[in-house]
Amino acid sequence: MSIPADRLIDGKALAARVRERVSERVKRLRSLDRPVRLDAVLVGADKAAAIYAENQKKTCAEVGIDYTLHQLDEDSSYAEIAGRILLLNAEESVHALMLHLPLPKHLAEGATEQIQSLIASDKDVEGVNPANIGNVVYGRRSLLPCTALAVIEMIESTGATLPGATCVVVGASNIVGKPLAVLLMRAEATVISTNKFTKDLPEIARRADVLIAAAGKPGLITADMVKPGAVVVDVGINRVKQADGASKTVGDVDFDAVAPIAGRISPVPGGVGPMTVAMLLRNTVDAAER
Ligand code: NAD
Numbered sequence: 001m002s003i004p005a006d007r008l009i010d011g012k013a014l015a016a017r018v019r020e021r022v023s024e025r026v027k028r029l030r031s032l033d034r035p036v037r038l039d040a041v042l043v044g045a046d047k048a049a050a051i052y053a054e055n056q057k058k059t060c061a062e063v064g065i066d067y068t069l070h071q072l073d074e075d076s077s078y079a080e081i082a083g084r085i086l087l088l089n090a091e092e093s094v095h096a097l098m099l100h101l102p103l104p105k106h107l108a109e110g111a112t113e114q115i116q117s118l119i120a121s122d123k124d125v126e127g128v129n130p131a132n133i134g135n136v137v138y139g140r141r142s143l144l145p146c147t148a149l150a151v152i153e154m155i156e157s158t159g160a161t162l163p164g165a166t167c168v169v170v171g172a173s174n175i176v177g178k179p180l181a182v183l184l185m186r187a188e189a190t191v192i193s194t195n196k197f198t199k200d201l202p203e204i205a206r207r208a209d210v211l212i213a214a215a216g217k218p219g220l221i222t223a224d225m226v227k228p229g230a231v232v233v234d235v236g237i238n239r240v241k242q243a244d245g246a247s248k249t250v251g252d253v254d255f256d257a258v259a260p261i262a263g264r265i266s267p268v269p270g271g272v273g274p275m276t277v278a279m280l281l282r283n284t285v286d287a288a289e290r
Helices: 011-031 047-063 078-090 111-116 130-138 146-157 177-186 201-205 272-289
Strands: 037-043 066-072 096-099 166-170 190-194 210-213 231-234 238-241 247-250
Touching: 011 047, 011 146, 011 272, 037 047, 037 078, 037 272, 047 066, 047 272, 066 078, 078 096, 078 111, 096 111, 096 272, 130 177, 146 177, 146 231, 146 272, 166 177, 166 201, 177 190, 190 201
Parallel strands: 037 066, 037 096, 166 190, 166 210, 210 231
Antiparallel strands: 238 247
16 A cells, blocks of 8 residues: 555655765765775574675675675584674774574573673674663663664654653563563653553554554554554564465554554565664674774
């Protein structure tokens, strides 16, 4: 369904503007003989992670960031992965560092968080180190989780006033829903965090001036759950099979039904996804400048 362009929160267009500014900052640093460098560690052969890494390489090249992918074997031990992270922490020319997920299944439960916590907090461009997650709460200047940042930027792009607004966040994961709820609290919004045990989600969602869907459930947000004129941001990325058997990517919001009711709405694809990548680039140049 097509809606008037001024009601769409166009993540692609917003991301292009962020990339332009990043590119100017990277150029300035390069002119001072300080090339900006992002390194990523990918363990094993997860297909989606490999595609993401390939896209990252392209996007970094577009804005002039040097990108190095460290591909480790599927059977790498915890010590080998941790060792590589510590080596890159110590390497001065690396400004930004991230770990691709998922890690191979043979690693013990909790290995992901343990390895993330090893990433030096001033290089942790995904904002996954506990120190940076803590800084979300304290409001200290630090590297913030990219998706939560992307959502905040997208809400701000609509001109919505957050102090006094009721924001409902659907989904409360450590990497998306929780940090987002805290960033909205920092903006002095009234925040309701919901999860899979929340009772009467439709009634709660209808109170939202700003509704953010981040549950990973296609079609969860239906028209009857949206207050007329609300800002709706869809974080969900779900692959679903269509009637003809072909797969397609959709969000958590039933876009066609909700778009006529919402004041502003972000699409999937072309919404939070591209903005998240843009925030990773911005965090990278932030880390380099610091
Ligand atoms: P997760 O599985 O870690 O967490 C899902 C959260 O949603 C949990 O808190 C769960 O309690 C809640 N939830 C599940 N069903 C619910 C329901 N019926 N009502 C209310 N809450 C419910 O997922 P995640 O990593 O936070 O990702 C969520 C979605 O966002 C996924 O589709 C993921 O692919 C997508 N995502 C997108 C980006 C992006 O860049 N656009 C980045 C990260 C994640």
